[in-house]
Amino acid sequence: MYLELALFKSPAHPPEVLAVSLLELTSSMFTRSTNISRRFFRLSCSPSRFNVISNTALKRKPHFLRAASATFNHSSCLYSVLHSSICHPFCTPPFVLSSRPYSHPPSSMDLKTVLEVLEQLAPLSLAESWDNVGLLVEPSKQRPVKTILLTNDLTADVMDEAEGMTCDLIISYHPPLFRPFKRLIQKDWKQQLAIRAIESGVAVFSPHTSWDSVKGGLNDWLIEGVGSGQVLVLSQALCSAHKKHRLEFTARNEEELNNIVKDMRKTENSETFQYNILRTEQEAQHVILNCPSSELTSAVQAISGNATASQTLTITQVQQPPLLGCGQGRHAVLDEPISIAVALQRMKKHLGLPHLRLALGNQKTLDSVVKSVAVCAGSGASVLQGVKADLYITGEMSHHEVLDAVSKGTSVILSEHSNSERGFLTVFKERLSAHLPDSVTVIISQKDKDPLQVM
Incomplete structure (x- = not known):
């Protein structure tokens, strides 16, 4: 039996750190250790020692390596085990046992494999029950995924962009197909997009509220723009196991x-x-x-x-147990209180916007102190309603929802709906690329933008 670890570099902890940690085991646990390359190590061991070695790898801190895999073969049978945590999907497991040997990264990936990666990064089970997430358009003829286009919204301009680069997969944060269709015709613009995707052989995937909910996801990114603090989930997600x-x-x-x-x-x-x-x-x-x-x-x-x-x-x-750190919306008590003016400038920089809309809370000024902040990407009024905070940050709220918040002394920052979400595409691009071979190119759409502009 052998156990093969694929180790990836980290600035603070090179691959050799984990290898040395494994070699701290007594020599009786394995017959030999081979350094296949600077990144890949193979340990040959008896079946009785396999769990001891694999558990040692699991105990290594996550930052020792970005990703790794292990395989073992016994009596011509391949076994596979997956070690991961739905509560921490953005923290790649220390290593993953797989039925596929990873002596080198795959040169290409099929759609099914890419979907598995997306599920690992943000499980679709975290999405709201009303949402329409996952694979929305599947090509009839499968082809290797070489180009992935990330967009906040799939519009006609974005589809032109995708077709121009011979895109294989579009990941659209908002689901372009939401309500059921009784027919596919050219009269409706969303149906036109679905038809074009099918004719071009382009797959379309939407994560939407699974990105909002997952730990380290969109809402955690959004609240980071204000500053560091103690962050809590506003609407706690529960375990998706069978009821x-x-x-x-x-x-x-x-x-x-x-x-x-x-x-x-x-x-x-x-x-x-x-x-x-x-x-x-x-x-x-x-x-x-x-x-x-x-x-x-x-x-x-x-x-x-x-x-x-x-x-x-x-x-x-x-009652299902809660998934700590996962759910809709975030609330933070800031480590260092700031003024509303400072919060406004920080969010402009974080979102990459020259202008934001601000409603000052009752009896508040730009110099008023902000100690607590509540955020919800997109249209967050339903999640933020009733939450006690000095400042709300979201994409859009109705006129009367803003008035309700202001009357309670809570100031409100609005960025327009998709502007509160689009910046996360850059973060997700890096996370997704780290799980894909070099042959797959991940591109952020240049045509995607919020339909509302401040002139």
């Missing part, structure tokens, strides 16, 4: 319970039922059962066959 229900009921004796359990085991997924038994003095057995929501009907049917159990049955949905 579960808890069923509680009472069986008169052990025989009745065994019959109920027997009926449950007749289902195809009987192993998904987990239950605990609490015995009472009268030999009655109070049961607490957990099951996936998809199996709820089967469980209730099995319980309903018993009169005592069905009469005592209660059902509650199990």
Whole structure:
């Protein structure tokens, strides 16, 4: 069995740092270590020592390396394991076990592989339930992805740009296809874009609110423009694992319970039922059962066959655990309070804009102190509503939403909708490029812009 690590340079910690850390293991753990190149190391080890070595790599701090992979082969069988954290998708796992040997980076990538990278950077499960994210247009003829165009909005001008560079994939932050179509015709401009993408063989992908929610994503980038501070999520994201229900009921004796359990085991997924038994003095057995929501009907049917159990049955949905650092909007208590005027200038620089709209809070001036800030990219009124902060920063709010904030003493900075988002494309370009081979070019659209201009 061998374990092969692909290490990438870091200014502070070169690849040799991790290699030396692994070699700190006793020599009995592996038969030899080969430095294939300055970046790739192969360790040959026994099956019993594989987990010890891989766990040692996992314990290395994330900044020791940008990305890495490992493969192992035993008895002609390939195994694959993925180690990652949805709470920290922008912190690449210390290493990834894969069924594909990475002795050198791939020369090209297919669409499926690129989509897997995008999912790793910002899981689509973090998107809001109302959103339309993911792959929106898929070419009928697959071809290697060589050119990716990043844009905030897919417009006719951006499509011209994409076709001119023979683009293979457009990543449009806002989904160009949002509401269902009953027909594809030339009358509607969004349908025209979909038709052009199909005819040109260009795939279209939209991340939208998954970028907003993910830790280290768009909203974290937006609030960084004001200054450092203690940042909290305004609308916490929850784990996307399958929802579960808890069923509680009472069986008169052990025989009745065994019959109920027997009926449950007749289902195809009987192993998904987990239950605990609490015995009472009268030999009655109070049961607490957990099951996936998809199996709820089967469980209730099995319980309903018993009169005592069905009469005592209660059902509650199990709350999913929060994904720390993920969710919509951000709130920060600044390390160093600043004036509204300073906050305004910082956001102009951060967003790359010469002008911003400002509504001063009641009894506030440009010299008023800002200790806390709440942000939400795009149209953030619904997320910011009711949040206590000295300053709101978002793309757009309605006239009356601004008045509500101002009346409570909160000042508001508006940049126009997409101007609060577009600057993140530069950040994401670097993150995406780090996960792609040199043969794939990532380009930020030059035609993309907010439709509203301050003249």
